[in-house]
Amino acid sequence: MREDVESLDIRDVTGTWVTALVLQNQIEARIAALADLSHTPLFFGRLDYLHAISEELSEGSGGESFYIGRRHVHDADGDPMVIDWRAPVSQPFYRASRTDPMDVDRRRRFGYTGGELTAYEDEHLSDPAETDSASALLAAEIEKPRVGPMRDIVATIQPEQDEIVRSDITGTICVQGAPGTGKTAVGLHRVAYLLYAHRERLARTGTLVIGPNNAFLSYIEQVLPALGELEVAQATVQQLVGHVEVRGEDDPEAARLKGDARMAEVLRRAVRSGIALPTEPCVVVRGSRRWRVPVYELVEIIEELKGRETRYGAARDALPQRIAHAVLLKMEQGGEAPDDRVQDAVARNSAVKAVVKECWPAVDPAKLVLRLLSEPEFLAACAEGVLTPEEQRAVLWPKPGRSVKTARWTAADAVLVDEATDLVQRTPSLGHVVLDEAQDLSPMQYRAVGRRCTTGSATVLGDLAQGTTPWATASWPEALRHLGKPQAHIEELTKGFRVPEEVIAYASRLLPAIAPGLAPASSVREAPGSLTIRRIADGAAEGDTDADTDTDGGTTGDAAGTEAVLAACREALEHEGSTGLIAADARVPRLAEALTAAGLPYLSPGDETSAEARLTLVPASLAKGLEYDYVVLDEPAAVVAGEPDERTGLRRLYVALTRAVSGLTVLHREPLPEQLR
Numbered sequence: 001m002r003e004d005v006e007s008l009d010i011r012d013v014t015g016t017w018v019t020a021l022v023l024q025n026q027i028e029a030r031i032a033a034l035a036d037l038s039h040t041p042l043f044f045g046r047l048d049y050l051h052a053i054s055e056e057l058s059e060g061s062g063g064e065s066f067y068i069g070r071r072h073v074h075d076a077d078g079d080p081m082v083i084d085w086r087a088p089v090s091q092p093f094y095r096a097s098r099t100d101p102m103d104v105d106r107r108r109r110f111g112y113t114g115g116e117l118t119a120y121e122d123e124h125l126s127d128p129a130e131t132d133s134a135s136a137l138l139a140a141e142i143e144k145p146r147v148g149p150m151r152d153i154v155a156t157i158q159p160e161q162d163e164i165v166r167s168d169i170t171g172t173i174c175v176q177g178a179p180g181t182g183k184t185a186v187g188l189h190r191v192a193y194l195l196y197a198h199r200e201r202l203a204r205t206g207t208l209v210i211g212p213n214n215a216f217l218s219y220i221e222q223v224l225p226a227l228g229e230l231e232v233a234q235a236t237v238q239q240l241v242g243h244v245e246v247r248g249e250d251d252p253e254a255a256r257l258k259g260d261a262r263m264a265e266v267l268r269r270a271v272r273s274g275i276a277l278p279t280e281p282c283v284v285v286r287g288s289r290r291w292r293v294p295v296y297e298l299v300e301i302i303e304e305l306k307g308r309e310t311r312y313g314a315a316r317d318a319l320p321q322r323i324a325h326a327v328l329l330k331m332e333q334g335g336e337a338p339d340d341r342v343q344d345a346v347a348r349n350s351a352v353k354a355v356v357k358e359c360w361p362a363v364d365p366a367k368l369v370l371r372l373l374s375e376p377e378f379l380a381a382c383a384e385g386v387l388t389p390e391e392q393r394a395v396l397w398p399k400p401g402r403s404v405k406t407a408r409w410t411a412a413d414a415v416l417v418d419e420a421t422d423l424v425q426r427t428p429s430l431g432h433v434v435l436d437e438a439q440d441l442s443p444m445q446y447r448a449v450g451r452r453c454t455t456g457s458a459t460v461l462g463d464l465a466q467g468t469t470p471w472a473t474a475s476w477p478e479a480l481r482h483l484g485k486p487q488a489h490i491e492e493l494t495k496g497f498r499v500p501e502e503v504i505a506y507a508s509r510l511l512p513a514i515a516p517g518l519a520p521a522s523s524v525r526e527a528p529g530s531l532t533i534r535r536i537a538d539g540a541a542e543g544d545t546d547a548d549t550d551t552d553g554g555t556t557g558d559a560a561g562t563e564a565v566l567a568a569c570r571e572a573l574e575h576e577g578s579t580g581l582i583a584a585d586a587r588v589p590r591l592a593e594a595l596t597a598a599g600l601p602y603l604s605p606g607d608e609t610s611a612e613a614r615l616t617l618v619p620a621s622l623a624k625g626l627e628y629d630y631v632v633l634d635e636p637a638a639v640v641a642g643e644p645d646e647r648t649g650l651r652r653l654y655v656a657l658t659r660a661v662s663g664l665t666v667l668h669r670e671p672l673p674e675q676l677r
């Protein structure tokens with residue numbers, strides 16, 4: 001197939017250089033999409049149906065037996081050999097069961113080692129004598145050592161995941177799921193599915209995946225390309241609202257208030273605060289005649305525009321036309337027969353422009369927010385009855401900003417500028433947006449994401465127990481309201497794939513304290529011995545004398561502790577795959593030094609692991625969404641203490657405890673939080 005595309009000669013068929021260029025780009029994109037991934041086999045499953053399937057449902061293949069793979073593959077005659085996993089005929093591969101075999105006689109799963117076919121598993125779904133057994137291939141797939149970025153799960157998508165992946169594009173879905181239940185994987189596969197089922201529509205409108213930070217985005221960036229989808233944009237919320245340069249930081253209270261949905265009303269008032277009613281008539285001179293629109297008519301026009309829910313900018317564009325229209329009516333009454341061109345000319349008349357400038361001034365969103373956060377009186381006028389005086393004081397910048405360029409904008413301020421921008425001019429909507437780790441967004445951030453899918457749909461993924469921002473989501477219905485998708489369907493995933501039973505059960509002891517309503521996840525894998533908790537005795541190593549002289553926010557100086565951490569990392573590295581050393585942010589510099597001194601090279605989150613570099617030093621604040629085959633967790637008490645309050649601290653710890661696929665070693669000198677004792 002690749003050679004076919006590569007051999008295409010387009011010299012004779014292209015009319016102009018533009019069409020030639022477009023065609024050439026398409027060919028190159030197709031070649032890129034067909035690139036050979038040496039360790040990615042072309043098919044992973046086979047379905048034998050009891051009855052023949054129509055060509056229409058099977059990518060033109062027809063018959064009873066189908067190989068299923070990441071993408072469609074045909075032979076030299078164009079006859080399908082492998083059917084795309086997203087085609088309707090492939091669906092029973094994921095959904096068929098003994099209770100509902102979906103006309104499937106046999107489902108076969110293939111197992112590979114590297115690129116080589118090494119195993120297969122058969123289920124005769126219509127055979128009453130056969131019973132279900134756990135899939136060894138699924139377990140092997142999950143436990144396959146991790147090197148490099150996140151992999152696709154296309155060969156082993158589970159029925160409850162498949163329902164989300166294939167749900168209708170018109171509806172928004174929200175998935176609450178415990179750590180490792182496959183939310184991220186499901187969201188990415190859903191994008192791939194939607195692109196298959198609605199290719200043209202989404203090519204026009206666009207799709208976007210939103211993640212919490214760049215480390216996370218680079219971890220997941222290979223999944224869609226591996227599924228042949230190269231066109232999906234990725235961004236953090238902060239990148240989406242990048243109207244101003246963020247250089248400052250809010251204290252938690254200011255950030256929480258700026259993220260509060262009430263700010264939307266404050267901004268709405270601010271944007272409209274410049275609207276004024278005229279006190280003078282508008283007099284337009286054309287040739288020898290003067291046309292006069294009296295004050296009361298101008299007031300009517302402006303009041304009418306104010307009453308409409310159109311964007312501020314659209315109304316501003318409409319105002320001169322409205323005034324010109326009033327002038328035209330007068331011209332007609334005066335016996336003239338003006339046409340549209342006259343109306344346009346009148347709209348551009350300086351008298352009309354003067355009214356617009358006076359009554360509906362242009363708004364620069366960033367300047368407006370700058371003023372709002374700098375001038376107490378202006379803020380008070382816009383926030384009256386919405387924010388209390390104390391809240392207003394908290395929102396104001398400590399030092400007024402001088403200009404948009406030099407002001408110390410914070411991340412929350414940038415979201416306000418985005419809201420103001422949208423009040424002035426509608427933000428274009430995409431066809432579909434996947435929002436991962438959604439639980440950490442503020443109401444104003446949900447609004448920012450929501451306006452990027454007003455006419456499209458969204459997939460919202462998150463876990464209330466992993467919310468670590470001061471404004472973390474307390475309930476999904478409320479979050480969905482802020483997103484502008486109150487009708488969204490909420491699903492829950494509780495079957496964990498990443499974390500072994502022993503580890504998830506241990507981490508789940510924190511749930512009553514961090515998210516009382518949530519049920520603990522189960523795990524698809526038992527892995528006895530996967531959890532080790534080691535207490536480091538004081539003075540266990542030499543040189544532990546000036547132990548308590550730390551100033552870096554770490555708990556206690558501990559050469560013994562560092563030694564134990566290094567030993568645990570070395571142990572973990574004896575296994576294949578990746579190791580993550582997770583530690584409180586404040587303890588990271590010291591551990592980094594120790595690793596370097598011990599000759600253990602390490603990566604930062606977001607760097608790609610490889611066979612040579614398999615150890616990553618992960619600040620607890622960046623651990624979310626990532627995973628490692630083996631995790632060494634340094635000093636849980638420090639992870640908890642690194643957050644402004646205990647609940648957030650325990651949530652951060654919950655995230656850190658749930659990153660391991662095969663083994664977790666917890667090292668502590670200080671007492672563990674009581675829930676884990």
Ligand SMILES: Nc1ncnc2c1ncn2[C@@H]1O[C@H](COP(=O)(O)OP(=O)(O)OP(=O)(O)O)[C@@H](O)[C@H]1O
Pocket residue numbers: 138141142151152153156157158161177178179180181182183184185186463497498624625626627658
């Ligand atoms: N059906 C599946 N088959 C094989 N592996 C799976 C399956 N579902 C999930 N996984 C694997 O489980 C791990 C966790 O998945 P993922 O990161 O999507 O979970 P998550 O719910 O987003 O977790 P977190 O809440 O911690 O961010 C990944 O390695 C993923 O590939």
